[in-house]
């Protein structure tokens with residue numbers, strides 16, 4: 001039985017679920033504050049509390065808890081194994097404690113440092129300690145997950161790792177490589193800065209943060225990709241076009257996701273152009289698996305569409321079940337990812353980055369990636385889990401489908417408005433410029449278009465949160481038969497490895513390559529920072 005895993009998944013999903021209305025409230029307040037001609041709901045200084053809350057609650061807490069929960073659900077069932085109860089309880093306890101501490105710091109207005117917490121801005125120590133505890137909690141879970149997958153590998157040398165578990169494993173390997181530098185930054189630099197006023201080298205701190213910050217986005221993405229690869233073919237009743245291609249994509253994500261973080265620091269002085277160019281090139285490598293994913297999913301869709309009688313170049317697209325809850329909930333995030341992915345490639349281009357960096361363009365990019373590809377997939381998965389794990393009939397499924405479309409249209413409008421305003425120079429992360437009367441009038445219509453999009457997907461979010469709650473509270477009790485379940489990971493039978501050893505299944509080897517490339521990617525820039533000599537500065541209150 002999966003009693004302990006299910007309890008863990010229920011609690012982590014509940015925490016993730018509770019973050020949605022809170023993060024959404026911060027989001028809508030911010031949207032109004034930033035839009036010319038709209039009512040101004042919060043003071044200038046509260047704006048930074050709201051912005052920090054929005055980023056931390058949704059991008060860090062919602063995602064981490066959801067990913068821990070879905071990982072326990074998928075891996076235990078696909079590998080037919082159990083996590084250690086101690087590890088589950090300990091990791092949950094630490095992560096919850098950390099979240100509460102950080103929440104106290106943010107909600108009391110003592111952590112206006114945004115989710116990137118760049119020094120010399122100083123937050124209350126509880127904020128940093130809370131963040132560190134959340135990470136440590138996730139590590140406890142991660143170690144146990146590695147134990148189970150490596151044991152499966154050892155005990156079943158002739159079996160392939162199932163495709164969803166492989167994706168979840170990849171996400172956690174990325175987490176393994178990404179989190180130690182930010183933990184060092186927090187414990188050695190930021191906590192002492194916050195507690196004792198210790199001086200900190202800003203560039204060193206930012207570099208350690210972005211060592212973590214970019215792989216973090218693939219930690220958000222990979223569980224969504226794993227759900228797409230597993231569930232979309234299941235919903236369509238066809239096999240995935242290529243499982244081998246899926247695993248190649250996972251491996252490329254894993255090995256290339258870390259040595260790329262300097263693309264967030266193109267305009268930081270103190271790191272020379274050589275390593276920035278190297279990270280530009282590796283960023284194009286890490287964009288490749290998403291293109292493989294696009295190809296793999298499209299080929300699967302085409303196969304299914306043609307089986308249903310679709311003809312011609314695009315006729316098959318209209319034969320797909322666009323009105324089904326599971327299909328639209330999993331496919332529309334991919335349609336959003338096409339938008340966010342293309343702008344990601346633009347961000348990564350060294351020269352173009354100087355046009356879009358720190359503008360509202362970036363806000364458009366990350367809403368359609370983490371808020372589109374990842375968050376919408378996670379919300380759809382929550383509804384499916386309410387049906388298939390909690391055995392509740394989904395209340396008004398048609399409304400959920402309508403909300404998925406509203407979310408998608410809203411995010412497209414939001415991103416278009418913010419892209420154009422960004423290219424015109426509208427800055428992100430500030431309200432002063434807009435409300436000090438300094439904003440050029442030409443930004444206004446685009447920020448207003450963005451606001452219409454933002455309100456549209458905010459309303460979609462409210463509907464979806466309401467439907468999840470209504471399903472759990474009032475949904476009719478019905479056990480869904482195994483063959484009708486979308487997330488039926490317990491019925492996976494791992495395939496056999498043919499022709500002896502199969503390099504894609506040698507996960508230990510790929511973990512070593514991942515760690516080595518991450519270190520190689522950062523030795524040079526860190527050497528440059530230390531060789532130049534550190535320039536520590538004292539903290540400033542935000």
Ligand code: HAS
Pocket residue numbers: 116217218220221263264283284286287288290291293294295297298301317334335337338340341342343344345346347348349353356357358362365366369370373374
């Ligand atoms: Fe990014 C900034 C580059 C992907 C999240 N990114 C951010 C920030 C966040 C974020 C949160 O190079 C802001 C950080 C901050 O606060 O400062 N990003 C990239 C690149 C990719 C990318 C190259 N980002 C993501 C993902 C995220 C995410 C994924 C979250 C989940 N990003 C950057 C850069 C910056 C940045 C710079 C810094 C900018 C600056 O100056 O500050 C790539 O991985 C993207 C590859 C994706 C593709 C798309 C493939 C298309 C697919 C869809 C196909 C469609 C189908 C539909 C099948 C190439 C998969 C068919 C439909 C039918 C109807 C048939």
